[in-house]
Amino acid sequence: MRKNAVAVVGAAETTELGVIPNVSQIQLHADAALNAIADAGLKLSDIDGIATAVETPQQIAHYLGITPTWVDGTSVGGCSFMLHVRHAAAAIEAGLCKTVLITHAESGKSMIGKQPRSTPPDSLNGQFESPFGVYGPPSMFPIPVLRYMKTYGITHEQIAMVAVVQREWAAKNPRATMKTPITVEDVLNSRMIAYPFRILQCCLVTDGGGALILTSADRARDFPRKPVYIAGTGESVETPMVSQMATFNSSRAFKVAGPAAFREAGIAHKDVDHLMVYDAFAHLPLYGLGDLGFMPHEETGKFIADGHTRPGGKLPLNTNGGGLSYMHSGMYGMYALQESVRQMRGIAPAQVKDAKISVCHGVGGMFAASGTIIFTNEK
Amino acid sequence: MAEPARAKPKPTPETQHFWDGTRGGELRLQRCDACANVYFPPRPFCPSCASRKVSVFKASGKGKLYSYVINHRPAAPGFTPPYAIAIVELDEGPRMMSNIVDCPQTPEALELDMKLEVAFEKLDDAITLPQFRPAKG
Numbered sequence: 001m002r003k004n005a006v007a008v009v010g011a012a013e014t015t016e017l018g019v020i021p022n023v024s025q026i027q028l029h030a031d032a033a034l035n036a037i038a039d040a041g042l043k044l045s046d047i048d049g050i051a052t053a054v055e056t057p058q059q060i061a062h063y064l065g066i067t068p069t070w071v072d073g074t075s076v077g078g079c080s081f082m083l084h085v086r087h088a089a090a091a092i093e094a095g096l097c098k099t100v101l102i103t104h105a106e107s108g109k110s111m112i113g114k115q116p117r118s119t120p121p122d123s124l125n126g127q128f129e130s131p132f133g134v135y136g137p138p139s140m141f142p143i144p145v146l147r148y149m150k151t152y153g154i155t156h157e158q159i160a161m162v163a164v165v166q167r168e169w170a171a172k173n174p175r176a177t178m179k180t181p182i183t184v185e186d187v188l189n190s191r192m193i194a195y196p197f198r199i200l201q202c203c204l205v206t207d208g209g210g211a212l213i214l215t216s217a218d219r220a221r222d223f224p225r226k227p228v229y230i231a232g233t234g235e236s237v238e239t240p241m242v243s244q245m246a247t248f249n250s251s252r253a254f255k256v257a258g259p260a261a262f263r264e265a266g267i268a269h270k271d272v273d274h275l276m277v278y279d280a281f282a283h284l285p286l287y288g289l290g291d292l293g294f295m296p297h298e299e300t301g302k303f304i305a306d307g308h309t310r311p312g313g314k315l316p317l318n319t320n321g322g323g324l325s326y327m328h329s330g331m332y333g334m335y336a337l338q339e340s341v342r343q344m345r346g347i348a349p350a351q352v353k354d355a356k357i358s359v360c361h362g363v364g365g366m367f368a369a370s371g372t373i374i375f376t377n378e379k
Numbered sequence: 380m381a382e383p384a385r386a387k388p389k390p391t392p393e394t395q396h397f398w399d400g401t402r403g404g405e406l407r408l409q410r411c412d413a414c415a416n417v418y419f420p421p422r423p424f425c426p427s428c429a430s431r432k433v434s435v436f437k438a439s440g441k442g443k444l445y446s447y448v449i450n451h452r453p454a455a456p457g458f459t460p461p462y463a464i465a466i467v468e469l470d471e472g473p474r475m476m477s478n479i480v481d482c483p484q485t486p487e488a489l490e491l492d493m494k495l496e497v498a499f500e501k502l503d504d505a506i507t508l509p510q511f512r513p514a515k516g
Contacts, residue, residue, distance in 0.1 A: 119386075120389075121386065121387060121388055121389040122388075122389035122390070122391050124394075124420050126386070126388060126389065127388035127389070127390065127391075127394055127398075127420070128388070128420050128475065128476060129476050130386035130388070130455075131385055131386050131387060131388050131502075131508055132464055132465075132476045132477055132478050132508075133385065133450060133454075133455040133457075133458045133462055133464050133478065134450075134455065134464055134476070135450070135453055135454065135455035135456075135458075136453060138450075138452075138453075139448060139450045139453075139455070139464060140464075142448050143446055143447065143448050143464065143466060144446055145446075146446045146447060146448075146491060147445060147446035147466075147491065150491050191451075191452075192451045192452075192461075193451055193452060194448040194449065194450045194451060194464075195448055195449035195450075195451070195461070195486060196448075196486075197448070241420075241476075243466050243474060243475060243476035244419075244420070244474070248445065248446050248466075
């Protein structure tokens with residue numbers, strides 16, 4: 001895809017984040033969409049492309065009153081929105097549509113107008129994972145981490161530091177759910193969820209949503225906000241069964257999506273000013289740093305424990321506080337994208353000074369899917 | 380009132396041979412007749428070379444502990460926490476999810492790479508689950 005040919009011209013989250021018991025999931029989509037449309041200075045009738053996940057594009061298009069010429073219902077878990085950005089950029093470049101709205105919302109905590117997830121007993125997951133006691137992401141996503149720790153010599157304290165550092169970022173963010181500082185001891189003494197992970201190493205469960213509006217870079221100049229260009233993109237999937245990953249020492253989906261985005265953007269790792277790695281659980285930033293090629297996996301734990309990703313560090317990571325401390329409605333990828341856009345616009349609560357390139361990396365399912373978007377504010 | 384039962388698999392035509400095997404005390408895998416790739420979960424073609432000529436065979440039932448969590452909460456129906464959800468790397472190569480029986484469910488007892496052997500747990504007349512225990516000797 002052509003670098004910087006498409007830009008984000010509208011970006012917003014739901015009016016509220018956290019616990020929102022008085023709004024249904026589809027209305028959270030609409031709230032985020034209307035906020036993004038206002039942010040872009042557009043009308044609903046200007047939207048001719050729509051993408052969403054879990055909810056279908058027809059549900060969202062009908063609810064909002066949009067008649068699209070292009071739709072994308074890619075639903076591969078929490079990174080679906082990274083894939084939507086990639087697909088939308090390609091569609092705009094190909095002339096299939098001009099102005100794309102991507103929405104996410106989830107009543108993850110209050111469960112208003114949300115179908116519970118279920119695994120059919122005759123699916124492969126239902127036959128070869130469910131009978132062995134997996135029960136929701138906390139029992140599944142951490143399964144690879146003991147192997148990863150043994151292979152690379154990563155310590156429990158180093159992984160605890162992921163949560164500590166992200167809480168430092170969250171403390172700077174008025175919209176973050178958890179802002180009270182924590183220590184490594186706090187993390188390692190918090191309630192056990194699925195050994196080796198304790199509750200402070202698991203994401204929050206909240207309500208909320210977000211929406212993005214994309215158009216061509218040529219048109220983007222006429223919008224009220226500073227355009228944020230799509231410099232590079234990548235995507236992949238591996239397996240819906242965490243037990244069947246090719247290895248627990250790495251994510252194949254990460255290793256396909258991340259480097260593809262770097263190649264497309266034509267940048268080196270030293271050029272990256274700001275990084276988001278979807279952190280449903282505390283080990284994900286380590287996998288991200290290694291698989292995206294920032295450093296060998298052996299060094300990821302020490303890099304975070306040494307403070308290089310904290311405020312003032314050389315690689316600011318998960319600057320909204322992440323899924324661990326900012327919010328996590330179930331499909332967090334949209335919030336990582338929102339933070340990258342804020343950083344590129346220069347309006348983030350914990351703004352990284354003079355940031356020009358932001359890498360935003362998402363995961364879907366339990367390492368099942370991945371999407372990477374590289375943003376820049378310089379064309 | 381009876382305890383809630385653990386999630387029970389429902390075989391499909393492509394996986395029936397596996398569940399027939401566990402019911403008879405065999406752990407079955409598939410091997411590609413063309414490229415010799417051994418794979419899991421079951422499907423009637425080789426995911427490595429796409430050949431439809433594949434054979435079912437009885438695996439050794441031996442393997443080692445590749446990784447695990449010890450789940451505390453929330454617990455799945457039919458399980459009493461804490462319980463380990465383990466990934467077993469079979470001697471033939473494929474990995475599968477299972478549980479570790481006849482072993483304390485603690486980090487001290489569950490050592491990565493420990494040798495394991497298959498055990499079978501009958502759920503009902505149709506379904507027997509493969510479980511693993513520390514290998515003897």
